[in-house]
Structures are given as structure tokens and as C-alpha cells.
Amino acid sequence: xxxxxxxxxxxxxxxxxxxxxxxxxxxxxxxxxxxxxxxxxxxxxxxxxxxxxxxxxxxxxxxxxxxxxxxxxxxxxxxxxxxxxxxxxxxxxxxxxxxxxxxxxxxxxxxxxxxxxxxxxxxxxxxxxxxxxxxxxxxxxxxxxxxxxxxxxxxxxxxxxxxxxxxxxxxxxxxxxxxxxxx
Amino acid sequence: xxxxxxxxxxxxxxxxxxxxxxxxxxxxxxxxxxxxxxxxxxxxxxxxxxxxxxxxxxxxxxxxxxxxxxxxxxxxxxxxxxxxxxxxxxxxxxxxxxxxxxxxxxxxxxxxxxxxxxxxxxxxxxxxxxxxxxxxxxxxxxxxxxxxxxxxxxxxxxxxxxxxxxxxxxxxxxxxxxxxxxx
Numbered sequence: 001x002x003x004x005x006x007x008x009x010x011x012x013x014x015x016x017x018x019x020x021x022x023x024x025x026x027x028x029x030x031x032x033x034x035x036x037x038x039x040x041x042x043x044x045x046x047x048x049x050x051x052x053x054x055x056x057x058x059x060x061x062x063x064x065x066x067x068x069x070x071x072x073x074x075x076x077x078x079x080x081x082x083x084x085x086x087x088x089x090x091x092x093x094x095x096x097x098x099x100x101x102x103x104x105x106x107x108x109x110x111x112x113x114x115x116x117x118x119x120x121x122x123x124x125x126x127x128x129x130x131x132x133x134x135x136x137x138x139x140x141x142x143x144x145x146x147x148x149x150x151x152x153x154x155x156x157x158x159x160x161x162x163x164x165x166x167x168x169x170x171x172x173x174x175x176x177x178x179x180x181x182x183x
Numbered sequence: 184x185x186x187x188x189x190x191x192x193x194x195x196x197x198x199x200x201x202x203x204x205x206x207x208x209x210x211x212x213x214x215x216x217x218x219x220x221x222x223x224x225x226x227x228x229x230x231x232x233x234x235x236x237x238x239x240x241x242x243x244x245x246x247x248x249x250x251x252x253x254x255x256x257x258x259x260x261x262x263x264x265x266x267x268x269x270x271x272x273x274x275x276x277x278x279x280x281x282x283x284x285x286x287x288x289x290x291x292x293x294x295x296x297x298x299x300x301x302x303x304x305x306x307x308x309x310x311x312x313x314x315x316x317x318x319x320x321x322x323x324x325x326x327x328x329x330x331x332x333x334x335x336x337x338x339x340x341x342x343x344x345x346x347x348x349x350x351x352x353x354x355x356x357x358x359x360x361x362x363x364x365x366x
Contacts, residue, residue: 017335
């Protein structure tokens with residue numbers, strides 16, 4: 001059995017592109033990180049911790065852990081804490097290219113594969129009005145970096161370089177290839 | 184009123200990212216092309232013809248015409264005519280980068296904007312078995328180039344360079360910006 005250690009409905013939907021036979025058991029891993037890790041290594045580290053957390057009680061299952069971060073100016077943007085914070089994030093992303101990194105870890109018995117997948121995302125130059133209107137749709141509030149590329153956030157994006165679904169939260173294409181190696 | 188001159192359910196869904204207020208009136212334009220046009224200019228030409236076809240009876244509406252083509256080795260791939268043909272197309276795309284070009288035309292009264300949007304798509308090296316399994320899902324048969332990047336076809340794709348939704352059939356991000364100029 002495959003176990004997805006994530007509560008994200010978007011990841012659940014994406015994993016269905018690979019298989020319908022899996023169970024969702026979200027990890028309760030406390031997402032604090034030691035400062036000894038470089039910022040862009042955080043998603044893979046957290047993915048490993050989440051997978052490990054569930055793997056303890058599911059040793060004979062294939063456990064998948066994931067974590068997605070938005071990186072700009074050497075910092076990782078999480079989910080916005082307020083509309084004001086969402087505005088600040090989108091202002092920081094406007095007219096530039098940033099990185100979205102999803103870390104994935106697959107644990108099965110004593111085997112482990114973990115990897116990071118990076119996609120570059122270029123935003124149009126945004127007017128304040130455009131940012132405010134987007135925030136009013138309510139879409140940014142539960143999303144890292146304050147946008148959803150698969151929704152109305154798509155209108156802010158000029159183009160990407162890399163895997164699209166990696167930005168949504170699960171690099172299905174690489175994940176399906178890695179799953180075949182372990183399972 | 185905005186009129187989408189396309190019968191594609193995927194385009195209808197994507198246009199809803201821009202607005203809910205539009206009507207779908209598919210063009211019956213016969214998709215034959217004079218040989219004097221370069222192959223990569225075909226989508227924009229067809230988009231103009233389709234928009235023009237509907238615009239005649241909807242002069243005071245904003246009419247949007249679109250056409251998407253998959254280009255490899257100097258030829259444009261349409262929808263596959265058979266499973267065998269789908270296999271040949273996917274074999275031709277395997278392990279390489281190809282272009283997807285969507286042409287869009289917007290007509291409003293005597294104003295016209297038309298443009299082409301190009302996205303490069305890189306496929307993994309595919310095994311025959313992988314191609315056959317994908318064809319068996321039924322997904323390729325109604326799609327240019329025999330794959331749907333938004334569905335199980337995503338598992339064949341290593342990455343893209345450009346706008347994702349342009350590959351699905353409507354470059355919503357650029358289209359929304361061009362619509363603001365004309366309307």
C-alpha cells in the first residue's frame with residue numbers, strides 16, 4: 001500500500017495521476033528546522049522528517065512525504081499570515097523570477113529515496129490594484145508564496161521553467177519514476 | 184459580451200480563470216490553410232479565421248478565436264487518427280523538446296489583436312510499454328500531439344519552458360493582458 005503523508009488536497013489529487021491505490025495519513029511532524037541546513041535544502045529535509053514520522057508505524061507500506069517552498073532573496077516564503085503579508089509576498093515576487101522547490105521522500109521497508117525538484121517561475125510586473133484584486137479572491141491565504149499557479153494566480157505568471165505540477169506541490173512526473181525504482 | 188469561438192471544453196474552463204461572463208459559439212471555419220504560410224504561423228492564422236467567422240454576426244461583441252498546434256521536425260501534429268498514429272506521434276516526441284504554439288485572435292468592433300504564444304515541452308525518454316499504457320487510458324485521442332499535459336500525459340513530461348496553460352490550449356495570462364488593451 002502507498003501512504004501519502006500529507007494533508008494537502010492538491011497533493012492527493014495529483015497523486016491520483018500516478019495511482020488510485022493509496023491512503024492519506026498526514027504527518028504531525030513539527031515543522032521546525034535546525035539552522036545548520038541551507039535554506040533551499042529545507043523542503044527535502046522536511047519531506048524526509050514527515051515520511052519518517054509515518055513510516056515508523058507503516059514499515060511495510062510505501063510512505064511518501066513532501067514539502068514545498070517558495071524562495072526569493074535567500075528566504076523561504078510560507079503561507080501568508082494576513083492579507084497584508086500576502087500583499088508583501090506578491091509585491092516581492094512581481095516582475096521577477098523565483099524558485100519553487102518541492103522535496104519528496106519515499107520510504108519502503110529499509111529503503112529510502114529522497115530528492116528535490118526545482119521550477120523557476122517568472123511573474124509579470126504587477127500593479128498594486130492587480131495584487132489587491134487577487135488577494136480578494138481568497139486564493140492566496142492557504143498557499144506558500146501567496147499564489148496558486150493552478151488557479152487565478154495563473155494570470156500573474158508569465159512563464160515557468162521546469163515541472164508545472166512541482167509548483168502545485170507534487171512533481172508527479174519525477175515521483176512516478178522514483179516510485180518504480182523502489183517498489 | 185465576450186464570445187469564445189471554440190468548442191473545446193478545456194478552453195472554456197480556462198477562460199473562466201479570466202471571467203465568468205462569456206458565451207461559447209464555436210466557429211465552423213473549415214480548417215484548411217494556404218501553403219504560403221510558414222508552418223509555425225498556422226495557429227495564429229486559424230485563430231484569426233475562426234474569430235473572423237463569428238465576428239461577422241457579433242460585431243459588437245469581443246470575439247476570441249484560438250488554435251493550438253504541436254510542432255516537431257518542421258511539421259504540425261494534429262489529433263491522432265488512430266491508436267497506431269498516436270503511438271507514432273508519442274514515439275516522435277520521446278526524449279526530446281518540442282514546441283506547442285497557441286494562436287489567439289481578439290476582434291472587437293473594428294479593432295483586432297492577434298498573437299502567438301510558444302511553450303517548449305521536454306519529454307522523458309519513453310519505453311514502448313509506457314506509450315502503449317498511456318494510449319490505453321484513452322486520453323490521447325482527442326488531443327493535438329496525442330497527449331494531455333494536464334492529465335496522465337503529465338507523467339511523460341520532464342519540464343516546460345513557457346506558459347503551462349498555453350500547452351493546455353489557452354494562454355490565459357497573456358490573453359487577459361491583451362483583453363484589457365482592447366476592451
